[in-house]
Amino acid sequence: MSRGLLVGRFQPFHRGHLAVLEGIRRAHPDSPILVAIGSAEESYTWRNPFTAGERFEMIDRAVRAAPLDGVEIVPLPDIRRHAQWVAYTESMLPGFDRVYSNNPLTRLLFERAGYAVEGPALEDRLRLEGAHIRTCLAEDQGWRPLVPPAAAEYLAAIDAPGRLRLLRGTSSGAEGHPP
Amino acid sequence: MSRGLLVGRFQPFHRGHLAVLEGIRRAHPDSPILVAIGSAEESYTWRNPFTAGERFEMIDRAVRAAPLDGVEIVPLPDIRRHAQWVAYTESMLPGFDRVYSNNPLTRLLFERAGYAVEGPALEDRLRLEGAHIRTCLAEDQGWRPLVPPAAAEYLAAIDAPGRLRLLRGTSSGAEGHPP
Amino acid sequence: MSRGLLVGRFQPFHRGHLAVLEGIRRAHPDSPILVAIGSAEESYTWRNPFTAGERFEMIDRAVRAAPLDGVEIVPLPDIRRHAQWVAYTESMLPGFDRVYSNNPLTRLLFERAGYAVEGPALEDRLRLEGAHIRTCLAEDQGWRPLVPPAAAEYLAAIDAPGRLRLLRGTSSGAEGHPP
């Protein structure tokens, strides 16, 4: 069985991500698409504000609302050793034969291991970009049109704007120890 | 949305596990069932012979063949700190409100945190038990009727009997360093 | 300032431990005694049933009830590298110049590093021993006289007998992943 793998951090899951999933579905109508939530152990930092569970919810709700069938979502904690990254994903995930990524390092690592890697065409790359949307969330302005409606509803329900405003305010949001 | 959580190591996924999933589906026909593959980082030991990816394949194939809808499979690495176990699962997984387990410690930890925990009735507990089936695999005798047909086919394809025979032979199969 | 260090796991804190503290106090009436709770990250296993916080409570309550002044309690997680153990304790703790232990490995490691190590005389070693008291707890028989009254009261309040009975029942209580 053919299976495509899309790896990302999804902080948050936005309309560009959904468009990529729809493109993969069109190209491979009958294959499962595995969505791996990278840096799954991170949360409550500016760069990774949402837990893996919250990101799972955003993706799951947006995919059900699309609707888009055959999407499998898995959290994937970092191992922090690039040279073992491909062997790690292979040991944690079911078999996949296509990798989707626009990240040049991901492409390099999977290509060296013999995988077909496709860089999905991203529309509106400037606005549909995690850091930009996090800034919009922190200012609670203009973020709703950038994420799928079901994800927007979830982000509002967990008061994502309040969290992002707070995380932008901490000088060391990337640290493991809150204070 | 209501969601049930079944946590296990699934070494291997057997007919008792499938029966539990079918029971949960009957009781909650419209709710997703989240199957968390515990000790996801472990593999190639007597106690945890299969990678999380291989276990995902076994569960996925058996569930598709049943067929059983609405089953979500996720690998879940250990954190090795029981006191944080519930907070960890909550941060890694989408929202769930029922936990299924016959393990008394799992029950205790989730009940203390306020979850409803159900101990699914297990039929034929003696034969449908991981360690027993691993022994059958190592001897390549009598294991096929104990696992769903689709899982059996996969176990044969990856030569599970050969791996188990080898792992039983190593004196220190539980160690991180092969030699 | 002179300071004595007593390292242990205190699963649970018993009357033998309290007698050791009283002996150190008599020998050094004006020096602080640092009690380091080893394996602080462990809990809910047969060998380490209580969290570091619960062990802190047992020691703190027993010491206040004695009463015994100048006892400082600190949790000390394992680093799992014996060769760095002394350097680790030195970096985590305030200055100490005497170490108390009956464990031969602890003695060896601290003596090699130049510390004075004393093996405190333990009375009634057979009954005042962690594993024995845990077994008494699991059977809820005869454990009360073996621990200081204030610790006994706390152990009853958190239903320690129920937890120990359960942990003895799990086949793999020492594992990081509950199920």
Added chain:
Amino acid sequence: MSRGLLVGRFQPFHRGHLAVLEGIRRAHPDSPILVAIGSAEESYTWRNPFTAGERFEMIDRAVRAAPLDGVEIVPLPDIRRHAQWVAYTESMLPGFDRVYSNNPLTRLLFERAGYAVEGPALEDRLRLEGAHIRTCLAEDQGWRPLVPPAAAEYLAAIDAPGRLRLLRGTSSGAEGHPP
């Protein structure tokens, strides 16, 4: 028993910290105050120049000199997973019911878990701030009035100015590997 928790890194412990402890003591004259030394595993970096043991010494000496009774000091290593931070502190520390912090993330995490969190009024926030005092130490100018006298004496004894001057000079002081 009521107990207050103050979490910080104390790099170094300064007069603002001591004033906070005195304020807590006045408000709760009979309750223990638990001072948790965060990032306890860090040392010899610009951001965390002092070991947990050295920070324990600074706090302990300043508190004894004040004098201030009922202060309990514990090192608390990071777990680097914010979503489990509260569960982690609960498992490592004795029971506490009030948390003191001016850090917005700490406040958020403990408030979500149901704790009363107070932001202690800090006087002279500009000068009584860790990074500012570390810069003064590196230049060996003007740091003495900013820390309690007993801490100043200790900082001089371990040649803190020399260490800070050196750490400011390294381009990668935050890395785990010295060279």
Added chain:
Amino acid sequence: MSRGLLVGRFQPFHRGHLAVLEGIRRAHPDSPILVAIGSAEESYTWRNPFTAGERFEMIDRAVRAAPLDGVEIVPLPDIRRHAQWVAYTESMLPGFDRVYSNNPLTRLLFERAGYAVEGPALEDRLRLEGAHIRTCLAEDQGWRPLVPPAAAEYLAAIDAPGRLRLLRGTSSGAEGHPP
């Protein structure tokens, strides 16, 4: 350049190991032999009594005394994830094209990755076996003829018999925390 890899724990390095190295040298007179000291982070336990540095000394002295040229010694800490073991060794070590091991799991993992694996003929397997020699050391009887003379001299110099006697005496020698 062709290079052979021999992985082991060498607790202690014995005459069987030296014979294997001599056999590899005879078969490949001009190729470097890489000796990887597995479980390098372990020490002061019954199963791994010697630090990686001490094991390096034993091997280095025995190889210089033989004399045997072209032997490269490297410590190799465990990663505790079998499925990534081969990728890990490839990232930590210079290129190698032959692996020597009698351990069936090591053979399986490297063979799956496409390496030629040879099981060196071991003479006198019963006596030249780590656990047996550690027992002889603990009893300080009959261990000298089992290790190369230069290693024996080193083992005597660090009082290996005393350490092994002590480690056999501890009930929990395999734990990370001494007491």
Added chain:
Amino acid sequence: MSRGLLVGRFQPFHRGHLAVLEGIRRAHPDSPILVAIGSAEESYTWRNPFTAGERFEMIDRAVRAAPLDGVEIVPLPDIRRHAQWVAYTESMLPGFDRVYSNNPLTRLLFERAGYAVEGPALEDRLRLEGAHIRTCLAEDQGWRPLVPPAAAEYLAAIDAPGRLRLLRGTSSGAEGHPP
């Protein structure tokens, strides 16, 4: 036996490093020189582009071509705890009695532990510096004269310029998770 220790990251190994090794050899003609590859677990980041194995190859080839005898190369993963750094190196490496480093923190930590530390005279420090050479590699201009010929040949063979160009392009090259 006297042995010198040179610790570095060698990203990449350059002519300044080789000159230091030649200087140590002249000063101590008969002693082994231990070259420890720090941050051995890092690779595929801008700061640490090459795996420990690749760095081993660069050093090994340059040393053989020099030729320079008695150089021992070992990978040394970080422990990320400065206060235990010296104890860690002592446990992982064979005995050494001289340390070579121009890094002030390394010097401080080893000097406090009683080691003789020498700061080798570095010629042409501006050009023979890791970050500068990595920039030259990314631009594929002017890097060849800065590294020993054998290392240059190896860097070309693994397309180091291509890797560095890519790593400079990623916004988060220092992260553990590629995407």
